[in-house]
Amino acid sequence: MSGLPVLIGGSEVDELLRYQDLVPRLEAALGQFSSRTGEVVQPVRTILPLEKYSGYLGVMPAYIPQDDVLATKMVSFYQRGEGSSMPNHQATVLLLDPERGALQAVLDGKAITDKRTAAVSAIATKLLKPARADVLCLLGAGDQALSHYEALTQMFPFKEVRRDGRRAARTSAVAPGA
Ligand SMILES: NC(=O)C1=CN([C@@H]2O[C@H](COP(=O)(O)OP(=O)(O)OC[C@H]3O[C@@H](n4cnc5c(N)ncnc54)[C@H](OP(=O)(O)O)[C@@H]3O)[C@@H](O)[C@H]2O)C=CC1
Numbered sequence: 264m265s266g267l268p269v270l271i272g273g274s275e276v277d278e279l280l281r282y283q284d285l286v287p288r289l290e291a292a293l294g295q296f297s298s299r300t301g302e303v304v305q306p307v308r309t310i311l312p313l314e315k316y317s318g319y320l321g322v323m324p325a326y327i328p329q330d331d332v333l334a335t336k337m338v339s340f341y342q343r344g345e346g347s348s349m350p351n352h353q354a355t356v357l358l359l360d361p362e363r364g365a366l367q368a369v370l371d372g373k374a375i376t377d378k379r380t381a382a383v384s385a386i387a388t389k390l391l392k393p394a395r396a397d398v399l400c401l402l403g404a405g406d407q408a409l410s411h412y413e414a415l416t417q418m419f420p421f422k423e424v425r426r427d428g429r430r431a432a433r434t435s436a437v438a439p440g441a
């Protein structure tokens with residue numbers, strides 16, 4: 264490895280990763296993944312159960328030969344008790360040089376996970392949403408609800424957003440009836 268890997272923290276990732284860039288890139292990557300010609304090499308995610316802590320560690324490597332991009336995500340996720348202040352998901356993305364296998368960058372993967380998941384929903388919504396559907400309903404009011412709210416309201420002109428969710432403090436991010 265020549266030099267140390269670049270470290271990109273959560274707030275920087277969050278700032279750099281914009282839906283208007285992410286959505287078209289992801290749509291292209293999903294097309295590559297679905298192609299029969301093996302344009303994306305992505306084995307099934309390995310899940311390590313952490314029974315003692317009601318959690319899991321997932322390891323998710325992928326390689327896109329066309330773009331010569333090699334990366335892996337490690338994501339931990341837990342069943343947290345109601346009222347717990349511990350995060351339920353945390354993630355790290357490692358970017359490697361595919362030719363040498365050297366580590367190039369370590370990225371905080373929380374915003375990547377939140378935004379990627381919402382962006383895929385937004386792509387599916389673009390393909391499936393009837394034109395007359397103009398009310399967005401969010402179930403839950405956690406991190407995914409917030410990222411889905413951001414992605415979907417940036418992409419579609421909803422007349423109304425409805426949401427449920429038990430955690431009142433979290434809902435301030437999604438204004439009632441906003
Ligand atoms: N496919 C993917 O890539 C990803 C999938 N996920 C999945 O998405 C889901 C949401 O994740 P995330 O937003 O990060 O989680 P959060 O913990 O941030 O939010 C979960 C929400 O669900 C609500 N909730 C939980 N249990 C109940 C219940 N029994 N009745 C009503 N509401 C309930 C919580 O309410 P309250 O606030 O009151 O606790 C909270 O609003 C999870 O299942 C997660 O595993 C997440 C990331 C990536």
Ligand SMILES: O=C([O-])C1=[NH+]CCC1
Nearest residue numbers: 321338340352354376
């Ligand atoms: O793919 C992912 O990042 C996750 N899937 C379920 C929880 C987190």
